[in-house]
Amino acid sequence: MASNNQMYNENTLKLGLFSPNCSGGMAITKIPERWDASWENNLKLGLLADEVGIEFILPIARWIGYGGDTDFQGTNLETITWCAGLLAATKRVSVFATAHTAFTHPIVAAKQFATIDHISAGRFGLNVVCGWNKPEYDMFGIELADDHETRYAFGQEWFDIVKKIWTSDEKFDWDGKYFKLSNVYGNPRPYDGVPPVMNAASSAEGRNFAAKNADYLFTVLIDPEMGKADVQAIKALGKEQGRDIGVFTTSYVVCRPTKKEAEEYHEYYANENADWPAVDRLMDLQGVHAQSFPKEAFALFRNRFAGGHGVFPLIGSPDDVAEGLATISAAGFSGTTLSFVDYVKELPYFAQEVLPRLEKKGLRMPVA
Numbered sequence: 001m002a003s004n005n006q007m008y009n010e011n012t013l014k015l016g017l018f019s020p021n022c023s024g025g026m027a028i029t030k031i032p033e034r035w036d037a038s039w040e041n042n043l044k045l046g047l048l049a050d051e052v053g054i055e056f057i058l059p060i061a062r063w064i065g066y067g068g069d070t071d072f073q074g075t076n077l078e079t080i081t082w083c084a085g086l087l088a089a090t091k092r093v094s095v096f097a098t099a100h101t102a103f104t105h106p107i108v109a110a111k112q113f114a115t116i117d118h119i120s121a122g123r124f125g126l127n128v129v130c131g132w133n134k135p136e137y138d139m140f141g142i143e144l145a146d147d148h149e150t151r152y153a154f155g156q157e158w159f160d161i162v163k164k165i166w167t168s169d170e171k172f173d174w175d176g177k178y179f180k181l182s183n184v185y186g187n188p189r190p191y192d193g194v195p196p197v198m199n200a201a202s203s204a205e206g207r208n209f210a211a212k213n214a215d216y217l218f219t220v221l222i223d224p225e226m227g228k229a230d231v232q233a234i235k236a237l238g239k240e241q242g243r244d245i246g247v248f249t250t251s252y253v254v255c256r257p258t259k260k261e262a263e264e265y266h267e268y269y270a271n272e273n274a275d276w277p278a279v280d281r282l283m284d285l286q287g288v289h290a291q292s293f294p295k296e297a298f299a300l301f302r303n304r305f306a307g308g309h310g311v312f313p314l315i316g317s318p319d320d321v322a323e324g325l326a327t328i329s330a331a332g333f334s335g336t337t338l339s340f341v342d343y344v345k346e347l348p349y350f351a352q353e354v355l356p357r358l359e360k361k362g363l364r365m366p367v368a
């Protein structure tokens with residue numbers, strides 16, 4: 001049976017939409033038209049993604065916002081229930097749920113994900129997060145281990161249990177360091193085998209975890225040259241585990257008829273009207289507890305954080321944006337996520353102007 005999951009389609013460069021479940025999306029801005037992460041908007045976006053042939057939608061699992069004037073990402077739809085709703089309403093696009101390993105018991109998680117996979121006849125994907133945002137752990141009363149070894153050792157046990165529930169023919173007991181479980185099983189299994197799994201990490205421990213467990217590793221892109229080296233290193237790590245893993249990155253888009261218009265809009269929302277206290281709070285938290293970005297990136301890219309959470313900018317005319325995406329592909333990435341200030345308003349223009357250019361470059365097929 002051919003998979004219904006678009007993560008397995010033939011496109012050389014796969015595209016996803018990132019963070020529409022969180023207020024502000026990825027843009028840390030005070031402008032009135034900043035992203036409103038209402039269910040109504042998410043639903044509109046899901047239907048649009050279906051129509052234009054975007055491969056996947058990826059949420060951010062967030063529990064506390066970053067303060068500032070807008071409390072960036074402070075209003076956020078819970079990703080597992082959001083994912084179920086979107087998959088029930090759409091027909092084609094893959095939708096991921098993002099799970100913090102420490103906040104969801106693995107038996108509950110395995111059952112929730114299998115259920116969602118059935119709702120969608122196999123279009124579900126899982127994004128595993130092993131922890132970095134300390135205030136959220138404090139809110140749950142759960143200790144965030146200082147060292148990455150412990151975070152990922154816990155994550156490994158969590159993931160092993162989920163996977164075993166999905167694949168084991170018999171009930172099993174689990175006597176681990178973090179979980180002691182008896183007579184474990186869960187039916188139904190996922191719809192069509194183990195769903196696609198992604199993990200984002202930059203630390204050595206995180207990357208080893210991804211190489212061992214994930215189909216796709218997400219990594220931030222500082223510049224294409226560094227990106228190329230990164231892709232090679234990650235793929236080599238996968239090979240050591242006997243696995244062929246795809247490497248994805250994440251980017252934000254400001255696409256307008258001319259480069260000048262795109263740059264002016266970027267200046268307006270990501271500089272003149274940036275929510276700087278929220279930018280600084282996000283950068284502080286990431287700098288202290290995660291290794292997602294190299295240290296020098298924080299000083300260099302304050303504006304990139306305001307524009308799109310620090311991810312790779314694609315700002316310009318449709319030709320510029322298509323060229324930027326082709327560069328990402330040439331660096332070896334299997335795909336990238338996209339985010340827009342107003343996803344619903346801006347995706348149609350991107351789809352109309354940029355997607356045909358990517359088709360001409362041989363990176364994507366037209367939607368059937």
Ligand SMILES: Cc1cc2nc3c(=O)[nH]c(=O)nc-3n(C[C@H](O)[C@H](O)[C@H](O)COP(=O)(O)O)c2cc1C
Nearest residue numbers: 060061098129132200201202203206218290291292
């Ligand atoms: C594409 C992408 C998606 C992510 N999704 C989330 C998320 O939803 N919630 C979260 O707390 N962290 C998220 N992260 C953070 C990472 O999962 C990871 O915890 C962080 O990079 C720190 O890991 P490290 O220190 O091992 O590199 C994401 C990162 C990327 C690049």
